[in-house]
Amino acid sequence: MVRRINVTGAGGLRLAAWEFGDPPKRGADSVVARRRAAAEEPPGSGGPPGGGLQNRPGVLLLHGLMGRASHWATTARWLSARSRAIALDQRGHGRSDKPADGPFDRDAYVADAEAVIEQLDLAPVVLVGHSMGALTAWQLAARRPDLVRGLLICDMRASALGAASQREWEEWFRSWPVPFATLADVRKWFGEDDPVLERPRPARGEFYAEVMAERADGWRPVFSRRQMLRARETWVHDAHWEELALVRCPTLVIRGIDGELGRAEAQEMVRVLPRGGYAELDAGHLLHLEDPDAFHRAVEPFLEDVLTPE
CATH class of the missing domain: 3.40.50.1820 (Alpha/Beta hydrolase fold, catalytic domain)
Incomplete structure (x- = not known):
């Protein structure tokens, strides 16, 4: 329930x-x-x-x-x-x-x-x-x-994580191959193919599959990546x-x-x-x-x- x-x-x-x-x-x-x-x-x-x-x-x-x-x-x-x-x-x-x-x-x-x-x-x-x-x-x-x-x-x-960390996140967001054609593609990219991964992590693929919504052109995040960067900006430097x-x-x-x-x-x-x-x-x-x-x-x-x- x-x-x-x-x-x-x-x-x-x-x-x-x-x-x-x-x-x-x-x-x-x-x-x-x-x-x-x-x-x-x-x-x-x-x-x-x-x-x-x-x-x-x-x-x-x-x-x-x-x-x-x-x-x-x-x-x-x-x-x-x-x-x-x-x-x-x-x-x-x-x-x-x-x-x-x-x-x-x-x-x-x-x-x-x-x-x-x-x-x-x-x-x-x-x-x-x-x-x-x-x-x-x-x-x-x-x-x-x-x-x-x-x-x-x-x-x-x-x-503090610093400005370099924030720049890495900006670059990482730009690397996302959105829109994803299917949820299986979401799971595979975030769980296996993402270059930042050192080894496959299926739970990570499931995490991101749960924050995607289907649009006319495919699957996109339910959040704004721009807003996520703004939220992160308020704590990474301190x-x-x-x-x-x-x-x-x-x-x-x-x-x-x-x-x-x-x-x-x-x-x-x-x-x-x-x-x-x-x-x-x-x-x-x-x-x-x-x-x-x-x-x-x-x-x-x-x-x-x-x-x-x-």
Whole structure:
């Protein structure tokens, strides 16, 4: 089950949030699933007082640049065994508005996430962010600690990437052979043929197939590449260590071994965080899509702790 919820973001922007269901069966080998029964028990039955489904803790999942809420579907359904799992199409992405003139700066993305939490009554929320979504998550946690109980940072760097990185992205966008004739062509190019790939990554092909829409001349991205560059421009030139150090809630930094966040930088991020932890997977940048089961096993102990009422 998935349900769309319309939310008003910063500046009155229309955002599409998605609430996921279809949790694992109670017999599933999962701490989160095993705790679901206790959360549903009525008062006096041995479970926590008032522990009905309406009292489940909130989780907000934030995708990365060019992503969409549906990229979190498997993880959100897994989380729904223990929480109210909401994934957001961020501005310029998915089914949310894509204003021609933006803004696409950091303040806008953080304000949007804040609006979702408050309008859907998710606080104190666990934020799960991937790449750019992870940066949004830790900036929000730093600015509004009252709203956040836990934070999961997936393969996002705190260091500045610089102008050269932005130029590489501009060149990469120009290399896309759009329009694609078929979705199979999308999967093949992004999963196998893209020159930036060192080896085939089928999950990457699936990622991009999910952000394409059929037009009269073929398949094109649902987002504007120009807008994506504008959004990226607002964070690649700056380092984000100071805001990271302001995050007071429990935080897990998880990286893919072949991802974009190196081990040394990830461990320094953990050191800077007042309550940081570390995990890594044998995966690339899209670690939660490449091996969802391994991703869930890696983050489950952390989520068990932060989702359990004090």
